[in-house]
Amino acid sequence: MHFKINEAIELLERTPKTLSSLLTGLSPEWLTCSEGEDTWNTIEVVAHLIEGEKVNWFPRMNMILTQGDDYTFPSFDRFAHLTRNETNIEQLLLEFKHCREESLDKLRNQLKGLKDFEQTARHPEFGPVRLRELLSTWVVHDLTHLSQITRVMAKRYKDDVGPWKNYLGILR
Amino acid sequence: MHFKINEAIELLERTPKTLSSLLTGLSPEWLTCSEGEDTWNTIEVVAHLIEGEKVNWFPRMNMILTQGDDYTFPSFDRFAHLTRNETNIEQLLLEFKHCREESLDKLRNQLKGLKDFEQTARHPEFGPVRLRELLSTWVVHDLTHLSQITRVMAKRYKDDVGPWKNYLGILR
Numbered sequence: 001m002h003f004k005i006n007e008a009i010e011l012l013e014r015t016p017k018t019l020s021s022l023l024t025g026l027s028p029e030w031l032t033c034s035e036g037e038d039t040w041n042t043i044e045v046v047a048h049l050i051e052g053e054k055v056n057w058f059p060r061m062n063m064i065l066t067q068g069d070d071y072t073f074p075s076f077d078r079f080a081h082l083t084r085n086e087t088n089i090e091q092l093l094l095e096f097k098h099c100r101e102e103s104l105d106k107l108r109n110q111l112k113g114l115k116d117f118e119q120t121a122r123h124p125e126f127g128p129v130r131l132r133e134l135l136s137t138w139v140v141h142d143l144t145h146l147s148q149i150t151r152v153m154a155k156r157y158k159d160d161v162g163p164w165k166n167y168l169g170i171l172r
Numbered sequence: 173m174h175f176k177i178n179e180a181i182e183l184l185e186r187t188p189k190t191l192s193s194l195l196t197g198l199s200p201e202w203l204t205c206s207e208g209e210d211t212w213n214t215i216e217v218v219a220h221l222i223e224g225e226k227v228n229w230f231p232r233m234n235m236i237l238t239q240g241d242d243y244t245f246p247s248f249d250r251f252a253h254l255t256r257n258e259t260n261i262e263q264l265l266l267e268f269k270h271c272r273e274e275s276l277d278k279l280r281n282q283l284k285g286l287k288d289f290e291q292t293a294r295h296p297e298f299g300p301v302r303l304r305e306l307l308s309t310w311v312v313h314d315l316t317h318l319s320q321i322t323r324v325m326a327k328r329y330k331d332d333v334g335p336w337k338n339y340l341g342i343l344r
Contacts, residue, residue: 003332007199011325014194021189027179126335133334140333143326144342146194147319153183154315160175161312162305163298170316
């Protein structure tokens with residue numbers, strides 16, 4: 001196990017700026033390409049990250065701290081963001097930045113005096129989950145979607161690279 | 173085929189800032205973790221990107237433009253960077269930023285009046301490769317290593333996420 005709250009926060013606070021550096025001002029061709037039908041483009045991934053801030057990560061932390069062992073989280077709708085109409089990437093990046101700052105402010109506030117990351121609540125599918133597992137998953141979830149965005153954009157050029165395709169595992 | 177030089181440059185010019193946003197000031201634990209023996213940590217990946225700027229991408233473009241069809245590129249040593257002693261991430265990020273700016277300045281300079289992206293030289297393994305394939309590969313190579321860095325860091329928490337592991341394909 002490697003989880004330490006300060007190291008987890010380091011990554012959580014870097015994600016908005018990382019996404020902004022990569023995506024601000026990019027051509028629509030990069031932002032709207034996907035891996036095929038029923039897969040997400042970059043705009044949809046950022047909308048999904050916003051949804052996670054609003055109803056998933058900090059809210060579930062709060063449920064663990066206030067509701068306790070027997071409480072079962074409401075399900076997180078992983079497709080809720082697909083009903084959004086906002087497709088302007090700069091607008092979405094700004095919203096994500098604000099939501100994340102708010103989440104981290106609330107997280108840091110809860111951390112004052114908190115020593116026990118073993119507290120649990122119930123996940124609707126898995127059963128008991130620990131606070132440190134939720135916080136670790138938040139970090140990995142960010143990294144997953146950063147990785148997804150770069151993979152999706154790389155695949156746009158899968159035929160353009162010609163014979164170099166053999167060297168580029170990301171395209172397979 | 174999707175390659176357009178302006179869209180390719182959009183991504184090439186964003187990579188240094190994206191890496192800086194993600195990596196500047198991170199704890200050594202994030203920067204030195206890897207996927208196991210004989211795999212690269214994040215510091216080594218950034219050193220590899222610097223090496224590519226110095227001997228691979230723009231230099232090969234220049235070979236295509238000045239040497240022509242029958243010329244065979246010298247091999248690129250994909251492990252050369254492992255002999256470097258520099259391990260300070262901020263120093264490496266700064267060096268990469270400068271190398272990339274220089275590459276893009278030279279690239280933009282070559283582009284003045286250049287219309288033919290079908291020109292070729294010979295790759296030591298593949299044989300004839302086109303300029304547009306080289307430039308597309310440069311972009312995908314950046315994205316590959318951005319994706320790698322996020323994957324490597326995610327895997328550090330593969331046991332920490334507990335039962336959420338089932339949802340996180342990046343950890344498999």
